Amino acid sequence: MTAKKIKQLEIILSIAALLLVGLGLFIHGQTAGKQTIIQLRLPRVIFALFGGSMLTVSALLFQTTLRSDYIDGSMLGLASGAELVIALVNVLFSQLLSYRVLIGALTGGLLLVILRTTLFKVKRSSFFLILGGLSLALLFVAATQLITTGSGFQGKSLSNTTWTDLWFLVIILLSGLLLLLWQWEQFKGFVLPSLQAQQLGFNEQKSSLVFQLVAGMWLGAVSAVLGTVFFVGIVLVQIVKLSTKVVAGQRIFLTILTGGCVLVCADDLAHYLIPSQELPTNALLMLLTAPLILFLIMRWSREV
Template sequence: MNRQYFSFIGVSTLLLVAIYISINTGSIKVSPLELFTGLILGAEGDIEVIKDLRLPRIIISLFAGAALSVSGVLFQAVMRNPLADPSIIGVTSGAGFMSILLVTIFPTLFFYMPLFAFLGGALAFLLVYMFSWKTGLDPLRMILVGVAINAVFSGLSQSFNYRGSYAVTSVSQATTSTLEMKKWSDVEVMVTYGSVGLIIAMFLFAFCNYLAMEDKTAKSLGVRVNQARFIISAVAVLLASVATAIAGMIAFIGLIVPHIGRILVGTDHKKLIPFAALAGAFLMLAADTLGRTMIAPNEIPASILMAVIGGPFLIILIRKSGQLYGN
């Protein structure tokens, strides 16, 4: 209990520190009091620059990291597989592809981009389920099929690079995680859809705990297993899709954070889901802040940093997967 308590305190503290550092990283630096009074009273100058350029980027990073991490927790609960991640099983690439289609064909429907991304993510997840089913769902088969689905949608997205400059701009926004020049309209979309998904996810902890059991055991307790899987999967797809539509394709964050969360706060999803949201927000903001300062004035996308971190982590996790989830 003490470790869980201190884990929440620790990650919350790190998150607040990361927000403060991100706000003051760059040529403009302000104190918390100056920032607060400036935002309330509408001060001009440096505060306006921070408000229009840095704050939207910070807020999107926080919500995207939280959404992808919680999505990873939910997918791992549904599949009973610690290797499940929205990027590995093709959900983010499917969502990114549909986002590209929307922006290219209907550029005025930007606010509805997450809905189209949700359809793309849901399609990818449905394909994974369909092609993985063979007298039951095998966790390893689902991961392998997911990798193939991810490759297909990623290839389709990259094909837009050869369809003109406007499409190239759309592809860059939807397939990379460079968060520069994000606007408050992006924040509105991210916060609106992301908040809905995160709030619903918080109330699904009991279903996630039941799905950790064998299906027969869960059914004997009165749980409608298939219905629970459908609801949890839908929320997970929504979270991954909205993050992809606004922040771009970011791999491994939905894999790393849930695993760390299980080590620090345990497997009870009542604690794991909120911890994953906090830790994911911190990790994403830290990666984005580091990426924009390492080689300033140029930037390294957060997706690249997460790939560098997540690749070795995935290898370690695969090697130890036989000790997880009782496999």
């Protein structure tokens, strides 16, 4: 895809994002005053827009630095690990729930550091990394279900998003962007084949630390509110990659817009689909992206 067509697609997605955000500000089934929209709807739709972008960029960073198209943070156990910690906080220290986005981000970062000293280090191929990550993710999911049974824990919807959640998300988003800008020249090294990069003295393990840390913290922050969404990052990043056929650095803005649009769309559907009832946002998000997984599998099977 040419640079001009990518720019046109970015403009279209930007307009779509604005329309979806505008739609999300309305409240169905009741007369909504200005304060109701500001307190209930506005933080939710902005969180969805920023959170979707962080979700997909996180997957892009992992896929690029780990050199695998089949990986995102949910498959490495980071999202479900953050959700598990929030569930524990909900049961044991409920007074700290207002800091859940910050706690989720710190959990994602900590788990990333642990993975870099264990699973990332001993992997022999992406297959073993995926297998080990999924095992860890399933363990965390099972533990979360056991802990939250009968507790009324709701960690899979944006319906209870607050301004506090949004402010913490913005702080974490901006902090991550500063780190990415600081190390962006290093990111270009991952465009080269691994062997060629090593011959030029490029240390992948060291250079990937900041990018993976940002990816882990962003995913943890979003998962603290949204819950775990498997495969969504992989699907959206790969759809953008197949559509544009350019390197990661040149499609990052398109990836940001795609993630934001899809999550806002999923949250709008969760809010409006059934009158007087809120559906889980993460379930709608996975429902929207599930058909795309089959498309990608067929594409990948032809390449093998």
